[in-house]
Amino acid sequence: MVNVEEIRGYAAGLLEKGEVKSVLGFRRGSASAFAEPCTLIEASDAASLVWDPTCLNNLALYLVKDRKQQAVSKTPDTRPVGIVAKGCDSRAIGVLLQENYFKREDVVVIGVSCEGTGVVDPRKLSAKLKGRTASRVTFDGADGINVSVYGDGTETVIPAREVLADRCLECRAATPTLNDVVFGETVEARGYNEPFHAAKEAEKVSEDERWANWEHHFDRCLRCFACRAVCPMCYCPECVVDSTTFVVTLGTSAEEKANRIRWCERSANTSESAVYHLTRAIHLAGRCIDCGECERVCPVNIPLRLLNTKLEKEAFEMFEYQAGHDIEQASLLSSFRDEDPNSFIR
Amino acid sequence: MEKILSQEKLREWVDALDDCEVYAPAFADSVWNFARVKAGADIDLSHTNTIGSVKEFAFPQREVFFCFEKKDGVPVLTPTLPDPKPTVVFGVRPCDGRGMPRNDTVFNKEFEDPYYWARRNKLTLVGLACNQPHSPNCFCQSVGGSPHAEEGLDILMTDLGDRFHVKGVTAKGVEAMERGRDAFDAVSDADQAEVEKVHATSRSHSQRPLGNLDAIAEAIRESFDSPLWADMAQHCIGCGICTFLCPTCHCFDINDEVINPTTGEGERVRTWDNCQFPDFTMHTSGHNPRGDLGSRLRQRVSHKFLYFVENHKTQQCTGCGRCITECPVGIDIIAVLERVGQS
Amino acid sequence: MTDNIYLPKIGRIVGINEETLGARAIKTFKVEFPNGDGFEHNCGQCAMLSMFGKGESMISIASSPLVKEYKQFSIMKMGRVTSAFHAAKIGDFIGIRGPYGNQFPLDDWKGRDLVFIGGGVGLAPIWPVIQTAVARREDFGKITVFYGARTSSDIMYEADFEKLKASAEVQLSVDSPEEGWPGYTGFVPANLMDKAPTPDNAIAITCGPPIMIKFVIQNLQALGFADEQIYTTIENKMKCGVGKCGRCNVGKDYVCVKGPVYSWAELKSLPQEY
Numbered sequence: 001m002v003n004v005e006e007i008r009g010y011a012a013g014l015l016e017k018g019e020v021k022s023v024l025g026f027r028r029g030s031a032s033a034f035a036e037p038c039t040l041i042e043a044s045d046a047a048s049l050v051w052d053p054t055c056l057n058n059l060a061l062y063l064v065k066d067r068k069q070q071a072v073s074k075t076p077d078t079r080p081v082g083i084v085a086k087g088c089d090s091r092a093i094g095v096l097l098q099e100n101y102f103k104r105e106d107v108v109v110i111g112v113s114c115e116g117t118g119v120v121d122p123r124k125l126s127a128k129l130k131g132r133t134a135s136r137v138t139f140d141g142a143d144g145i146n147v148s149v150y151g152d153g154t155e156t157v158i159p160a161r162e163v164l165a166d167r168c169l170e171c172r173a174a175t176p177t178l179n180d181v182v183f184g185e186t187v188e189a190r191g192y193n194e195p196f197h198a199a200k201e202a203e204k205v206s207e208d209e210r211w212a213n214w215e216h217h218f219d220r221c222l223r224c225f226a227c228r229a230v231c232p233m234c235y236c237p238e239c240v241v242d243s244t245t246f247v248v249t250l251g252t253s254a255e256e257k258a259n260r261i262r263w264c265e266r267s268a269n270t271s272e273s274a275v276y277h278l279t280r281a282i283h284l285a286g287r288c289i290d291c292g293e294c295e296r297v298c299p300v301n302i303p304l305r306l307l308n309t310k311l312e313k314e315a316f317e318m319f320e321y322q323a324g325h326d327i328e329q330a331s332l333l334s335s336f337r338d339e340d341p342n343s344f345i346r
Numbered sequence: 347m348e349k350i351l352s353q354e355k356l357r358e359w360v361d362a363l364d365d366c367e368v369y370a371p372a373f374a375d376s377v378w379n380f381a382r383v384k385a386g387a388d389i390d391l392s393h394t395n396t397i398g399s400v401k402e403f404a405f406p407q408r409e410v411f412f413c414f415e416k417k418d419g420v421p422v423l424t425p426t427l428p429d430p431k432p433t434v435v436f437g438v439r440p441c442d443g444r445g446m447p448r449n450d451t452v453f454n455k456e457f458e459d460p461y462y463w464a465r466r467n468k469l470t471l472v473g474l475a476c477n478q479p480h481s482p483n484c485f486c487q488s489v490g491g492s493p494h495a496e497e498g499l500d501i502l503m504t505d506l507g508d509r510f511h512v513k514g515v516t517a518k519g520v521e522a523m524e525r526g527r528d529a530f531d532a533v534s535d536a537d538q539a540e541v542e543k544v545h546a547t548s549r550s551h552s553q554r555p556l557g558n559l560d561a562i563a564e565a566i567r568e569s570f571d572s573p574l575w576a577d578m579a580q581h582c583i584g585c586g587i588c589t590f591l592c593p594t595c596h597c598f599d600i601n602d603e604v605i606n607p608t609t610g611e612g613e614r615v616r617t618w619d620n621c622q623f624p625d626f627t628m629h630t631s632g633h634n635p636r637g638d639l640g641s642r643l644r645q646r647v648s649h650k651f652l653y654f655v656e657n658h659k660t661q662q663c664t665g666c667g668r669c670i671t672e673c674p675v676g677i678d679i680i681a682v683l684e685r686v687g688q689s
Numbered sequence: 690m691t692d693n694i695y696l697p698k699i700g701r702i703v704g705i706n707e708e709t710l711g712a713r714a715i716k717t718f719k720v721e722f723p724n725g726d727g728f729e730h731n732c733g734q735c736a737m738l739s740m741f742g743k744g745e746s747m748i749s750i751a752s753s754p755l756v757k758e759y760k761q762f763s764i765m766k767m768g769r770v771t772s773a774f775h776a777a778k779i780g781d782f783i784g785i786r787g788p789y790g791n792q793f794p795l796d797d798w799k800g801r802d803l804v805f806i807g808g809g810v811g812l813a814p815i816w817p818v819i820q821t822a823v824a825r826r827e828d829f830g831k832i833t834v835f836y837g838a839r840t841s842s843d844i845m846y847e848a849d850f851e852k853l854k855a856s857a858e859v860q861l862s863v864d865s866p867e868e869g870w871p872g873y874t875g876f877v878p879a880n881l882m883d884k885a886p887t888p889d890n891a892i893a894i895t896c897g898p899p900i901m902i903k904f905v906i907q908n909l910q911a912l913g914f915a916d917e918q919i920y921t922t923i924e925n926k927m928k929c930g931v932g933k934c935g936r937c938n939v940g941k942d943y944v945c946v947k948g949p950v951y952s953w954a955e956l957k958s959l960p961q962e963y
Binding site: 602 | 696741899925926928935960
């Protein structure tokens with residue numbers, strides 16, 4: 001069992017010794033039963049850290065955010081940042097390292113093993129409760145999740161596999177491979193489902209049906225861009241597919257602004273939303289580490305993870321490539337091996 | 347007009363509204379959202395609150411203002427004012443109901459918005475009182491509302507278990523009830539007593555308090571330059587969830603979408619926009635008066651609890667709690683207001 | 690039926706004058722209403738101009754309200770819509786809706802001296818005020834117009850300035866030395882200090898680049914102008930022009946409706962988000 005006191009102690013130590021400028025972790029939020037991200041500056045703050053199956057966020061996002069802030073700061077603070085990372089989160093850090101977004105010495109990875117369980121999917125839980133909200137969510141230590149329902153105070157135990165996030169059910173590496181320290185026991189995946197299970201299930205459906213499903217989902221998209229905003233790999237200052245992030249400085253010429261192509265209009269309709277989501281999926285091929293954040297944050301529950309895992313499955317089957325598993329490996333799209341299949345080049 | 351409607355007769359009433367488009371909450375894709383009701387038998391009022399707010403019936407996410415094309419070199423504009431069928435929306439929670447008069451104010455003010463009103467005038471909102479809060483983030487009573495508030499609703503229904511108490515609040519609401527008159531029964535003294543009891547109980551559930559709203563407005567005014575805003579927005583990802591789901595956020599963008607680049611044919615389109623996006627206030631020069639997430643969070647909160655109050659004497663927040671519950675990183679407007687108030 | 694506030698009228702470009710060249714060129718467009726559905730406006734008001742397929746931009750009306758036959762707009766090439774304007778030819782059609790915003794309270798200024806201080810394209814919003822004040826010359830005391838441009842070839846409305854000299858004191862400046870330049874050499878705020886107009890019974894009206902406005906206001910205050918005696922215009926990103934879309938919102942104001950004209954006293958009460 002992960003002892004949260006150990007994580008707190010380690011984080012406090014890093015801050016005390018001045019080895020990091022801050023530690024990214026989880027704390028109890030005021031808004032729900034789920035934990036929220038926090039940034040610790042003082043060692044004494046470490047007592048607020050929590051660790052449980054509601055620590056959903058992939059905090060690697062904030063490593064990217066910090067980099068961006070330091071890049072424009074007049075007095076950049078380039079000291080390392082400590083980060084509490086699950087297995088999937090550590091892979092995100094791995095991809096960022098492969099892509100030279102920052103250096104290994106810029107980050108202290110406080111790995112936490114999911115010990116074969118994982119985190120809860122709030123939508124699955126919500127569906128179980130028919131839209132009701134949970135006021136407390138904990139593991140029962142075995143295969144169940146204890147839930148207190150808000151309002152009437154009902155206590156229920158739900159089998160873990162019914163409310164764990166899909167990515168956790170399919171997880172291949174519940175222990176952070178990239179780490180400076182790991183808390184919790186190193187375990188193999190519990191193997192609720194085989195890898196790429198959801199993607200394989202989706203593939204069984206006919207092409208027409210699949211398209212009809214995606215049309216249905218794209219039509220529901222609000223274009224709030226939460227999926228992109230939460231993704232640590234979507235670090236481009238300017239997203240190619242939409243105009244809300246156009247980077248304009250005082251030096252940008254009128255021609256440059258006038259001739260910028262809007263690949264995707266702001267209208268939320270089938271075609272524009274399809275362009276947005278499909279382009280985003282393609283741009284994450286070989287980079288998505290399956291933290292499932294895009295799908296988690298979607299307010300209308302579009303199964304975005306399916307798009308990404310489909311491409312990860314292709315990368316795995318064709319090139320035996322798994323994003324973020326080995327930072328010594330060249331990234332998928334920037335490497336070529338003689339034995340790589342080329343049947344798709346015609 | 348006050349009536350009693352048994353659970354079984356609800357579908358009868360809905361079927362009597364056959365000349366209208368009827369919408370009600372439906373649970374699909376793991377979320378409650380408004381969906382078209384084809385027949386009375388499909389209606390299910392066991393919902394909590396919908397993920398999208400009722401604003402979209404008058405202010406859809408995408409609205410075409412007009413089509414443009416060129417005829418003999420001269421631009422020809424064809425307005426596309428909507429002409430919807432009368433629309434009845436069931437299951438509107440009182441927080442969403444209270445949102446609509448606030449939106450009405452915005453789309454009236456100095457200039458009347460014909461697209462909004464073409465839809466709004468055809469809209470009948472049938473509310474459903476909340477017998478208990480759906481989430482710890484419901485705070486209607488802290489912003490002057492109540493779980494059975496009638497403001498903005500045409501009809502208020504109250505669930506009495508095996509039957510509903512149905513109250514026509516506006517003439518439009520009474521008319522919708524008249525159309526299904528055979529489905530309704532008279533209200534007995536016992537019914538009346540029970541409604542009052544249910545309402546009283548619903549008000550007794552504890553909600554997160556906000557304290558004195560005037561003091562909050564003052565605190566916001568005083569804290570404009572406070573470093574608190576940047577601190578509270580530290581983990582904000584700058585997405586549009588809080589505003590898009592909000593029953594009172596009304597900001598929008600207008601763009602020309604060219605359909606045929608050869609002929610120059612296209613549409614001028616309004617889409618929802620969001621004060622949290624980086625380009626929202628950016629001038630063409632690149633200068634951005636609200637260039638960081640802290641100032642954008644401050645704008646969202648100030649607009650709801652200070653600026654709107656200064657102009658319209660009421661908060662532009664009805665306590666539905668969506669922005670809190672759905673925020674991916676736990677930004678909590680109540681906690682924000684608490685911290686600003688204490689600063 | 691109510692008016693469709695989003696439906697532009699059709700305007701036709703009948704004249705184009707190249708004011709300045711370069712990366713941020715300025716052109717002045719004279720626009721007529723071929724369908725006879727033109728509108729009246731007040732000094733300081735703006736209009737939403739369309740290039741169909743590109744979008745809309747809020748542009749101040751640079752012609753005097755006394756001129757009824759056409760409207761004039763001075764447009765700097767900045768982005769998508771303004772670039773389309775710069776590519777337009779005489780005879781081209783545009784969309785136009787408005788007028789929007791408040792106005793300079795010219796009637797309140799009767800009997801007072803008027804000091805106009807403009808820089809670059811910032812002359813356009815105050816130009817109709819100057820034109821109207823000159824047309825009602827007997828209503829006002831001394832009229833002084835300060836205007837600065839980067840070089841003498843960047844001076845807007847050059848021919849009109851010659852005419853203006855008959856009824857107003859004109860103080861032109863260029864940023865850096867030029868051979869044969871008869872006016873002041875240096876920035877506008879410095880020229881203002883150099884000539885030091887009296888604040889007694891005067892109103893100062895300024896518009897230009899933000900940095901110029903900042904120093905002009907500092908200098909006006911140094912000269913003894915009270916906050917209530919100083920007027921300027923602010924601009925923010927605008928989409929609807931009718932106080933709904935939220936982009937130009939500063940404090941309790943939607944600039945497109947409550948602005949763009951503000952006294953410095955009023956502006957000080959708003960958050961500095963412009």
